[in-house]
Amino acid sequence: MKAIQYHRFGPPIVMKYEEAPIPLIKSGEVLVKVHYVSVNPKDCFLRMGKYKVISGTRFPQFLGSDLVGEVVATKNLPAAYPFKEGDRVYGMLPSLKVGSYAEYVRMKAKHLGHIPSQMAYREAAAIPLVGLTALQALRDLGQVQAGQSVFINGASGGVGTAGIQIAKVLGAEVTTTSSWRNLELCAQLGASQAIDYTKTSIDQLNGSFDVFFDAYGNQTLDKVRHLLTPNGRYVTTIPSLANFAQHALTCLNAQKSKVVAVKASGKDMDQLSEWIRAGKLHAVIDREFAIADVPDAHAYIQTKRARGKVILRVI
Ligand SMILES: NC(=O)c1ccc[n+]([C@@H]2O[C@H](COP(=O)([O-])OP(=O)(O)OC[C@H]3O[C@@H](n4cnc5c(N)ncnc54)[C@H](OP(=O)(O)O)[C@@H]3O)[C@@H](O)[C@H]2O)c1
Helix, strand or coil: CEEEEECCCCCHHHCEEEECCCCCCCCCEEEEEEEEEEECHHHHHHHHCCCHHHHCCCCCEECCCEEEEEEEEEECCCCCCCCCCCCEEEEECCCCCCCCCECEEEEEHHHEEECCCCCCHHHHCCCHHHHHHHHHHHHHHCCCCCCCEEEEECCCCHHHHHHHHHHHHCCCEEEEEECHHHHHHHHHHCCCEEEECCCCCHHHCCCCEEEEEECCCCCCHHHHHHHEEEEEEEEECCCCHHHHHHHHHCCCCCCEEEECCCCCCHHHHHHHHHHHHCCCCCCCEEEEEEHHHHHHHHHHHCCCCCCCEEEEECC
């Protein structure tokens, strides 16, 4: 099979589509023939060598965290995960694993969900990593309840577009920030108020939000405190030392700062599927590239201008 590999850290051109062995599955695992994968900012950071603590420095290195495809083999699956050959599946690899930019990927069955029948593989590719991130940030860390108000900063990217829709399903009223180019997109996805951050900065705003979800990641609890209720929660996507420190410092406070670290979960994929079936969660795809053109896809993600997801077509 072929997989995207790189033999040194560097710019997008270091990635090559090269031969690699088809993975051997172990007990409890599924072999997936990949149809599409999505591109996430993390893939660019890994390729540039910014996460050497996680990636190590041995080459070749592989890339990619989420995938959609069909099951081609299974091994000793527990009764709770009855996947079989031909099933259409999607999901995310556990955070410290990569390698979904490939023709075949082995996955633990417990990390996969079934793609709803009305959703094409292409659309499904826009869901796993960003859908899980937004779900776990809003439901688990933000503890969003029906009737609450949620502010989403940087709402037009992959995480933000999933976040608007999920906050709405959880019953919240949503306010967003994006540049002027994406105000209409945010409103279409469910924002009752869409603010252009190029005209109005966060410190000029007033409000009383239960949750501030910093999907883009350029705010802090201190910068947005004036927008939170006394028990409000700030949730960020940026796993920096400063943000973990702020999390620890606010553990016992009424206003809390939280850092989402997305976890692979078949159960959460099933929740996302349920909302897709009910017509409450939709894929937002900006651009599609063939997998061999992954350098162009990474160059585009690095512009930080993606509206929703960038996906790679594998077959
Ligand atoms: N911790 C975790 O588990 C986890 C999981 C997933 C993602 N992340 C992180 O979350 C961040 C967002 O990921 P993503 O996939 O959503 O990225 P993305 O899709 O590449 O985000 C692109 C969006 O960012 C917006 N943007 C650019 N500059 C902005 C600014 N100054 N203020 C507000 N928005 C701005 C753009 O909107 P405009 O063009 O309208 O400005 C664009 O729509 C990344 O840093 C990623 O690494 C973390």
